[in-house]
Amino acid sequence: MKAARFYDKGDIRIEDIPEPTVEPGTVGIKVAWCGICGTDLHEFMEGPIFIPPCGHPHPISGESAPVTMGHEFSGVVYAVGEGVDDIKVGQHVVVEPYIVADDVPTGPGSNYHLSKNMNFIGLGGRGGGLSEKIAVKRRWVHPISDKIPLDQAALIEPLSVGHHAFVRSGAKAGDIALVGGAGPIGLLLAAILKAKGLKVIITELSAARKDKARESGGADYILDPSQVDVVEEVKKITNGEGVDVAFECSSVNKVLDTLVEACKPTAVVVIVSI
Template identity: 70%
Template sequence: MKAARYHDRGDIRIEEVPEPVVAPGTVGIEVAFCGICGTDLHEYLDGPIFVPPHGHPHPISGEAAPITLGHEMSGTVYALGEGVDDLAVGDSVVVEPYIVRDDVDTSTANDSYHLSPDMNFIGLGGRGGGLSERIVVQRRWVHPVGDLPLDEAALIEPLAVGYHAFQRSGGSAGDVALITGAGPIGLLTAAVLRAEGITVIISEPSPLRRRKALETGVAQHVLDPTTQDVVAEVLALTDGVGADIAFEATSVQPALDTLVEATKPRGVVVVVSIWGHRGELDVQKLVLKELDLRGTIAYVNSHPATIALAREGKVDLKPFITGVIGLDELVDAGFDTLIHRNETAVKILVDPRR
């Protein structure tokens, strides 16, 4: 079968690989769609980051580059391994793409399995990936999505990132949130916040992405940091108080600086994006405002609630899909667009059989 294989920074190849084997306790999934994630772009431009470099296998998966990419996937069950009796062939599903040690408790009783030693992600640290025709995944990481369309279901993974970021913020209905960056994660985080009754302000330089934020209704206020003083605008919108909670979704230094300035005293700043370089922080401002600065990585037991948001119509995922391409177009029409012309696209999906 065809798969997108990450060899090294700037080196992704579409290659033929063996089909995966459906072992006991696993589920065979025919991939319908897989999103291109900002993390994939970071691997391409700055990596390897999560991808184990050639010659340095990951301690859990035992794999190293080249590995198959893709962790934002949806698909249809085509086979069930021995012992899996709560799914059926033909079910529509998504994958919670974790690689963790077998002795880690991944039940709802543990809210930190995503922070366990040597954690990595399917599609980055090995075990196949969604940028291929088929994948086999342990039953624990497979979530049925019912009648949710499979193209929309491919956005459940990044929506779960937004959901977990919301949980990390401690925000609640009536709060005002500032998000820097209206890329896929920024927009989907905004969608979660709006569904939770939070007022959203987004700062984004791209006209297309600003329009998308307004058209989808995920933000009540959209600012252009190239022509507006974002801090002044946020203060004006909050009667001089500042944002209650803030989300950094760009990995750009000025965006983080803006959040520190625009968040109210004792507010919460959540860093959502993956940084491929060192950032800086004015610690004195953090101290004098008694800000909480929090990191967030991925999700933990977040998929059921996230799927419910989409299935119940509280979040409409369709408008965020701005393109569908084939696997052979991955680099030229996918990565190249999102790296060099990201103002023209939000979420590009890959159909591996197109």
């Protein structure tokens, strides 16, 4: 089968590799759609970062470059391994792309995303969504409704990042939020905030991303810091008070500084980007 394989910085190759073995406790998925995350782009341009370099295997997966990339994906189940009795062939699914040690609790309320040596399917090994098929441990496979188009379903993984940020913020309906950066994560987060009843201000330089923010309808206000003083504009919008909550989604220090200045006392700032 075809797969996009990371070898080193600037070196990703489309190769023929064997189809995965659907072992006991795993689910075989025929990939439908896979997003290209900003993390993938950073790996290509500056890596390896999360990807274990060749000759330095990851302590949990045991794999190192070359690895198959892709962790934002949807697909259809084509096989189930022995012991998997709650998922059927033909079901539509998405994957929570974690690699954690077997002894780490992964139930509700567990902080497995902070566990030692945690990595990601599609970066730390164990296949990836930029391939025709993948076999994933049952724990990380989430069935979805057949009514959700599979191209949209591939956005569920980055959407969950935005939802996690919203939950961590403690924001509530009626609050005013400032989102720094209208990339995919910023826009998905804005959609969640709107759905939860918040007023949303987005700050963004890129013309293309500003257009997408307008098209998506996730923002009440879109501010371009090259054209306006964002802090002053926020003060006007909030009657001089500042925002209740802010989310940094750009990885740019100046954006973080602006968000802090635009917040009212006791506001919460969530760092979403790495």
